[in-house]
Amino acid sequence: MKQKKVAWKYRVPFLLLAIVAIVSLIPVDHETLIPLGGELLEVNHADTSWLLMASALVLLMTPGLAFFYGGMVRYKNLVSTLLQSFIALGIISVLWIVVGFSVAFGDSVGGFIGNPTSFMFFKNVGLTPHPDFAPTIPFALFAMFQLKFAIITPALITGGLAERVRFTSLMLFLILFSLLIYAPLAHWTWHPEGFLRKWGVLDFAGGTVVHISAGFAALSGAIFLGKRKGVNSEARPTNIPYILLGTGLLWFGWFGFNAGSSLAANDMAVRAFVNTNISSATAMMTWLFVDGAMGKKRSAAGAAIGAVVGLVAITPAAGFVIVGQSIFFGFVASLVSYTAVQLKSKTKIDDTLDVFPCHGLGGIVGMLLTGVFAVENGVGVGLIHGNVTQFMFYLLALLIVGVFTFGGSYLLYKVTNLILPMRVTAEQEEIGLDITQHGEEAFDLSTK
Numbered sequence: 001m002k003q004k005k006v007a008w009k010y011r012v013p014f015l016l017l018a019i020v021a022i023v024s025l026i027p028v029d030h031e032t033l034i035p036l037g038g039e040l041l042e043v044n045h046a047d048t049s050w051l052l053m054a055s056a057l058v059l060l061m062t063p064g065l066a067f068f069y070g071g072m073v074r075y076k077n078l079v080s081t082l083l084q085s086f087i088a089l090g091i092i093s094v095l096w097i098v099v100g101f102s103v104a105f106g107d108s109v110g111g112f113i114g115n116p117t118s119f120m121f122f123k124n125v126g127l128t129p130h131p132d133f134a135p136t137i138p139f140a141l142f143a144m145f146q147l148k149f150a151i152i153t154p155a156l157i158t159g160g161l162a163e164r165v166r167f168t169s170l171m172l173f174l175i176l177f178s179l180l181i182y183a184p185l186a187h188w189t190w191h192p193e194g195f196l197r198k199w200g201v202l203d204f205a206g207g208t209v210v211h212i213s214a215g216f217a218a219l220s221g222a223i224f225l226g227k228r229k230g231v232n233s234e235a236r237p238t239n240i241p242y243i244l245l246g247t248g249l250l251w252f253g254w255f256g257f258n259a260g261s262s263l264a265a266n267d268m269a270v271r272a273f274v275n276t277n278i279s280s281a282t283a284m285m286t287w288l289f290v291d292g293a294m295g296k297k298r299s300a301a302g303a304a305i306g307a308v309v310g311l312v313a314i315t316p317a318a319g320f321v322i323v324g325q326s327i328f329f330g331f332v333a334s335l336v337s338y339t340a341v342q343l344k345s346k347t348k349i350d351d352t353l354d355v356f357p358c359h360g361l362g363g364i365v366g367m368l369l370t371g372v373f374a375v376e377n378g379v380g381v382g383l384i385h386g387n388v389t390q391f392m393f394y395l396l397a398l399l400i401v402g403v404f405t406f407g408g409s410y411l412l413y414k415v416t417n418l419i420l421p422m423r424v425t426a427e428q429e430e431i432g433l434d435i436t437q438h439g440e441e442a443f444d445l446s447t448k
Contacts (some may be wrong), residue, residue, distance in 0.1 A: 057256025078434025215360015
């Protein structure tokens with residue numbers, strides 16, 4: 001049988017990975033970082049144990065997201081949708097070690113980006129604490145904890161592109177987004193020299209860095225790709241149990257996402273843990289009760305979506321507000337996202353799994369309410385404490401982040417499309433991405 005000739009462009013990813021694997025054999029230094037005072041920082045074993053667990057919990061969120069998304073699409077795209085989330089575990093993990101962590105947390109260049117060479121191939125990322133980022137845990141553990149955030153952010157975007165995006169093109173886009181959008185935004189927000197952090201804009205666990213950025217990128221991608229063929233707003237989910245399973249894994253993992261962002265086993269971690277749970281519970285019930293008030297049946301899918309919206313909303317404020325305020329976060333975010341989902345169905349924008357209405361707007365609500373209620377280190381820094389100017393910085397930050405993530409992502413879609421067409425053909429879309437992109441089906445229904 002004559003072997004099919006493989007185009008050179010399909011060999012490039014393998015060659016690049018081979019180069020990375022070979023270069024990674026070159027030894028790098030792992031300097032011990034000592035504060036200006038001259039004393040070597042000691043590892044706190046309780047904090048380290050908690051962050052190891054929190055990192056594992058956050059990692060679990062990506063498979064959870066895969067099931068959450070996978071249950072919502074049509075059967076013929078189930079495997080593809082699952083893999084679009086899972087692939088981020090591989091791509092971003094390698095990219096993070098090579099250069100991503102350095103761009104996000106390396107020596108600041110004007111408060112906008114990290115020096116790519118600071119921690120390239122994890123140079124200087126060792127087992128001792130870092131005075132600026134991780135004073136009580138190994139610096140390598142901090143880097144791995146942050147990796148889990150870098151993984152799930154591009155995975156979230158895939159929900160807006162589902163059922164019509166070419167898999168090879170998506171992989172390229174995930175690399176470009178992570179390196180050129182996510183990492184700089186993480187630097188702005190979480191690096192001590194980042195300009196948003198210096199403005200006093202708080203983001204406890206990624207409401208801005210993760211959810212707003214993913215929401216705007218998904219919206220941008222939905223507009224760029226256009227609507228799916230032959231799909232109306234009433235398309236039914238293919239697997240409700242998968243949606244509930246994914247929601248459960250997300251809710252469970254979110255305790256590491258939020259409570260772990262305290263970077264210590266302390267009272268702030270406990271506060272974030274409590275707030276995370278009650279915000280999600282409130283948002284879930286709000287979604288169901290609004291459905292009832294609108295004369296609709298209270299669906300399992302609606303409960304799951306509401307729960308996730310509540311998790312998103314409390315993320316930027318989890319360690320900065322009290323439990324009563326977190327109930328308000330969940331309630332308001334659920335109302336806003338519910339309304340946005342209804343309005344979206346009347347537009348021509350095909351954000352397949354409502355990433356912008358739920359994650360984008362949920363993150364925006366959480367970010368702005370953080371600017372209203374936040375208390376940092378015992379000092380009220382929110383609007384209700386009289387800090388009007390500080391709240392203006394939140395509004396300015398939202399504008400900057402929105403323009404950067406939406407516009408930047410749209411540009412990256414165009415660049416990706418020039419290299420590898422992003423949308424599958426009409427025939428491939430009709431057959432389904434599982435067969436045309438992966439040669440697989442979710443279940444073998446043959447009688448053999």
